[in-house]
Amino acid sequence: MSDVKVLVLAGYGLNCDHETAYAFELAGAKAERVHINSLIDGNVQLDAFHIMAFVGGFGWGDDHGAGVIQAVKLKTRIGDKILEFVEKGKLVIGICNGFQAIVNMGLLPGFNNNYTERSVALTFNDSGNFRDDWVTLKVNTASSCVFTKGLDNIELPVRHGEGKFYSDEPVIRRLIENNQVVIQYAMPGGSPAEGRFPDNPNGSVKDIAGICDSSGRIFGLMPHPEGYNHFTNHPGWTRRKEMMKRLGNDDYLSETPAGIRMFKNAVEYVK
């Protein structure tokens, strides 16, 4: 198979496009940052790509609910093309603002292969404020999610003001039963955060940090895997380096950060 091609959305206040493209490139893909309008006016064809990434940022300033206007625009203008993309078995990842957008488009949770219904929401953090911190995530190994294969406990940064995962009880139950809950906020050791702040940074119901559709090919998450693209992104790296040095071990320098492993999984899957 030749290049795995990734479309990384950009424009209208989105802002993680550069590092998301970089992270996909590190993972072995060819990534292209594409302005939403280039996709709408047909200058760039979605069809030519294997993976579509909805990235972090503040689309339209997040003024009327995070990811809402982005979702409305994409759904109105190229909703059919995106559904076609999904039906062809291609991959979609929505990170932070991108997660908010695909949830509002209805791409997630995609119950009964209905990819247009809004049934879950990402709303204001319980703390009432934006928060940047690193979190521990427990990965559901029983999930069919393509992106998290082989991952267990990982650490990633969160940076959002509207990341509280919310839905009514039947929907939550169904997500859990279907193993569509992919990652959950956890305590440093990996036990469930059970809503405790700041380990669960936003008050998400059942500590839910990311979900996928039933196929595992559409994945949305609040934490930023592209924010952990290098050893030195981790907040504890200088401590770890010092400890490893004392042991005469410098393997850490060549490790693949957890964030990049998610993108690698996607690239491997397409191959």
Added chain:
Amino acid sequence: MPYRLEIALKPDMLDAEGEGIRHKAKDYFGIELTKVRSISIVTIDAALTDTQIDIIQSGIFTNPVTQISSCTPLPVEFDWIIWVGYRPGVRDNPGSTAVEAIEDILGMKFARGEAVYTSKRYCITGLNLVRKDIERIACELLANDIIQQSKIYSKDDWNSSDGIGYIIPKVILNHVPTVSSISIDSDGTLKTISDERNLALNPNDIPTIRDYFLRKEVLAARSLTGLSEPTDIELEYISQARSDHCNHNTFRGLFRYMDLETGKSETVDNLFKTCIEAPTLYLKDKKPWVVSVLWDNAGAGLFDDNNYYVITGETHNSPSNMEAYGGAITGIVGVYRDPLGTGKGSKLIMGSYGFCVGHRDYDGSLTPRLHPRRLLDGVIEGVRDGGNKSGIPTPFGQVLFHQGYMGKCLVFVTALGIMPSVIKGEPAEQKKTSPGDLVIMCGGRVGKDGIHGVTASSEVFSESTPAGHVQIGDPYTQKKMHDFLLEARDEGLITFITDNGGGGLSSSIGESARYSNGCEIELEKIPLKYEGLDQWEIWISESQERMTVAVKPGHLGRFLELSAKHAVESTVIGRYTDSGKIHIKYNDRTCAYVDMDLLAAGFPQWEFDALWQPPERRGLYEPVIKEPRDYNNLLLNLLSRPNICSKEWICRQYDHEVQGGSVIKPLVGANRDVNSDAVVIRPVLDSKKGLAFSQALSPAYSSIDAFHMTSCTIDEAVRRLVCVGGNMEHIGGVDNFCWPNIQYHPVKNPDGKFKAAQLVRSCRALAEICLAYEIPLLSGKDSMYVDGHLFGKYGETHKVSALETLQFSAVSVIDDINKCVTMESKIPGDLVYVLGTTRNELGASEYYEHFGYTGLNVPEVFPGRFIKLYRALQDAIDKGIVASAHGIYRGGLGVHLAMVAMGGNLGLKADIGLVPSDGADRGDVILFSESPGRFIVTVAPGNRKDFERILNGLPFACIGEVTENRELVVNGSNNRKLLSVSISISIDDLKKAWKRPFGDLI
């Protein structure tokens, strides 16, 4: 007929905004509320059908999972209602994105004058609430009457079918744009008109202005265009350009400096030239990494072979003081346009903040416009939204509390960017306009915003300062423009770019036209927010999010194509010429025609008397204190002081990692909760090079001598860089001066001469230390009128002036980020070293301040000695034998040993009798003296020899070790005189004390 949508969270959902208000009402005013629910109101003033309203109600404005909405008032329970909306003409960001979304989903365009307005309704319940309580919440928490209007409803007032009614804050000017001629028959007439029109012309400039317009050849040339007396637009242009804000008249002034101690008098001609420009030019020749300084919107340094970094710093004090949120967001979004307008354009990579405000718990009798607590909340949120929504990390910042900032707060904002060194074969740092280039305005539209902003910030703040200069920045519009302009840059379409900030088009076009030597502007082409602006208003409006760009006519098509792709408005508004004139027309009629070089010469230099009284002559002395006995509580109390304690809640609101290159974060340590000395980013993701950045503020020392304030501030910024792995060969600086008024007036400013002397001394220290440390000043700004008149208890007013303040920012390039070091202790058994000499320098220290003293022995910098130590530490870090490095700053050794221990979440045992000292022989002096030039370093025992070899001959000592049991233990057992020192505090208790003041804030 307008529509009004009310949107609320479903009743069973937590309303985080409402909860926040409930908490603040209790914490700030002691008002107990049972519940607060917030309702968003979207008022649509456009001809839409009911069906269209249904579509947008469900499609855009209502999340079916979390929200309910209605075109009639939502029946939410309340005892009182507060409604808050914007005043006409105030930027309503959600209103404009709503228009975009509605147009998109309905596939239509709003007609001229149609718009969407957003507002909020708060439903409040509580026992025994009275109108006064609600008014307090409305006025002191929710609405600022400068930009917002509010209404209060009791149960009796509320009509459940009408709700708030239809409130349309539309600007209607009903005014025909008019150019007026201004009479200059005498200096007195012009002075009167200047006062009436709020032109803020300096009386000394008036004869020069009149001379120009009365010159024969000028009159002749003007008559050909139909002009005779100067027009309002011409005088506004001159006023803007001559303001202290734009022209830096103070720094370019003539100072008659006299030292009362020595009796020596001297004249200092132009502080900018002698103390900033000259040393920087000298260093530019010496340092090949200096790429571009002293002319552009930001200075540039070499990052690597293919990239330059750029840096600049600004303040936005006066507007923030009036409207904290709006002022701060406008400030940070505004400073981001400087790198964007540097060279042919730079991508933004980092921002930082510095807030100086009155005490958060102030309960005295002075009544500032905004209580310091509210002001701080507002500026924090403004920088948060401005930075986060721009997608630019905000990893560094400082907050400083002092009574002097009650008169006017300080809001420092700093921005860094990066540009490729070459664009389409052309040097990226260079730019110029040529005759024939088109003048293009990109981004936002022009309204009455910010008119007379620069002249207002060049005045002392008074109760009559016009509120019109307060704006709300729009990071969304600017982010779109940023992405667009960088794409246009990369295609080689931009020949010149600069931002529209202070002075608006008047400044940006005035400056850019210097390169081609002239321009012709068609004012009617400029897109307006609403009709009815006078020509002079269009020309000097400071409406935000606009750049001025020069484009070759052949590139126009592609430029506009990219502009459309990015949904950015760009308009050709004229062309550059070589006529030697600024020629402004409105519908083909000339309204301004002045020589480009009018401002270059002939205006009188500002003059100041500067009288230096040394501290002893001012009656300062060392306080008489006997050594304390309870060091445990002393240290704990110092850790809880507002200028020492943890401010984690601010750092965490700021996205400090976006763009993916975070290396050293603002908060570090085992629990990620202690402040890093500096931050490091990796702006080019596939490079192992990093940019280290730090800032320092230490205005307290100005109460003794601003010379030492300045040198200590710079030294601190440098040490902060060294601690993370910065390179002493490459340090760029940015100076931001914020000074009280220095113009002497026997009644209004009786100590003006002293403050002027402080400025001269500060500038001299700046030059001296920058030369010694070899720091070229890549950028810098000054803000000169940090004074305010506050009402007291009896209706009297008090002038409150800030301490003489310098914020110094420092940047360095790190070759290999894998070698960076953080400040916290790492591993038990590691040796703890103190580097540098501790002297008896408690003057203006945190320790003295704790007891209410100033003292006399202000800390002093000895660059010659210090540099050797800094280079040695740099060498040790580079060799990888340093486990942690932390500077000793405000609070002294005691406070900073605690920081190292808290960071590591490990114990630390130290004997301060071993600390290298000179004249410091008491426990409290060694522990709390703020001598600069010092570090705490931890080193693995196995590296002891190598480390000590590198430091051979320099002042250093191993004073203890990192321990497993989590306790800070400090004694003076090695020295009989220090036996009374006995500290033993658990790390948890240290953290508790350090986090006590603000630990509950989120």
